Amino acid sequence: MNRTLLALALVASVATSGWAATVDLANTSINSGTINGATFEFYKFNPSGTGVFDPFVRIQENGTEQGYNTTQANAGALPFQEKFGIWTHDLKFSSLQAASGKYQFVLDIGEPVSTNTNKGQESLLSLDGLKIYKTSTPGQNSSSVDGSGNANGIVGTVLYDMDAGGDSFVRLDANRGGNPGNGWSDMLLSIPDSVFASVGVNDYIILWSRFGLQDGSDNGTQSFGTFEEWGTTYITNGNGGGGGGGAVPEPSTVLLLGAGLVGLGLYGRKKIKK
Secondary structure (H helix, E strand, O other), rough: OOOHHHHHHHHHHHHOOOOOOOOEEOOOOOOOEEEEEEEEEOOOOOOEEEEEEEEEEEEOOOOOOOEEEOOOOOHHHOOEEEEOOOOOOEEEHHOOOOEEEEEEEEEEEOOOOOOEEEEEEOOEEEEEEEEEEEEEEOOOOOOHHHOOOOOOOOEEEEEEOOOOOOOOOOEEOOOOOOOOOOOOOOOEEEEEEHOOOOOOOOOEEEEEEEEEEHHHHHOOOOOOOHHHHHHEEOOOOOHHHOOOOOOOHHHHHHHHHHHHHHHHHHHHHHHHHH
16 A cells, blocks of 8 residues: 555544544554544543542443433433433533643543454444533433434533544544553543533533444444443532532643653663663
8 A cells, every 4th residue: 555545544443524434543653533523632641530530421331322411319320321420410600611722531441351253353333422501400310322322312402422424433442551450541532612601600510421333344442341431521620519620631741751751661671681
């Protein structure tokens, strides 16, 4: 394949708005891509566990799974495969912080490393649906679905839809860069703040997502292991409270930190050899 064809192939793999797109973040040569104006970026940061990562929804089911953030008094009232507890809750828009003209959401997927003849590479996972709503109605629990099995009973205005204009998905690998499972983030979603221009300070934000639908053609991309969780920020200033807190570290900063750690490791090995 010549360079021109290779460049066209890479563009196709991270196609942007207006048609169906695939962002293949499981491919180590691809670090980001855009779908309908939002950027999906490989983002490995630790720790991303409770107390540092500030989750607002956790979703868990083997095979395929979907869910959205809502506050409910008992697990039976949750609409889909959301995990019950304080880390699945309503999200006030006023608790979010824009930075550099965008709002950011962090995804941590809890997929295992194992490879199985029937199941494939289980660290893979497809993000097949993503919608962000504004609403004045917290505590929703509709489990209504459309003909494709996607949630369609959420009361609110859709601000962003990954599938607007075509059936798009993001391919993820929890083991990209090592350190799979919960505790290490995997993807950073950045959406221009202009998308949220109509949202009032008293409104709520609902993020719905669905995973695992690509397994028929891409073995291993269904969901296994523990939960997937979405969060908004890292708590760097003692803040939090379910959605607020410090700024998300820039991916470039994370890469520099990683490079520094690798450098220190190599330096240490050289000293040992001496």
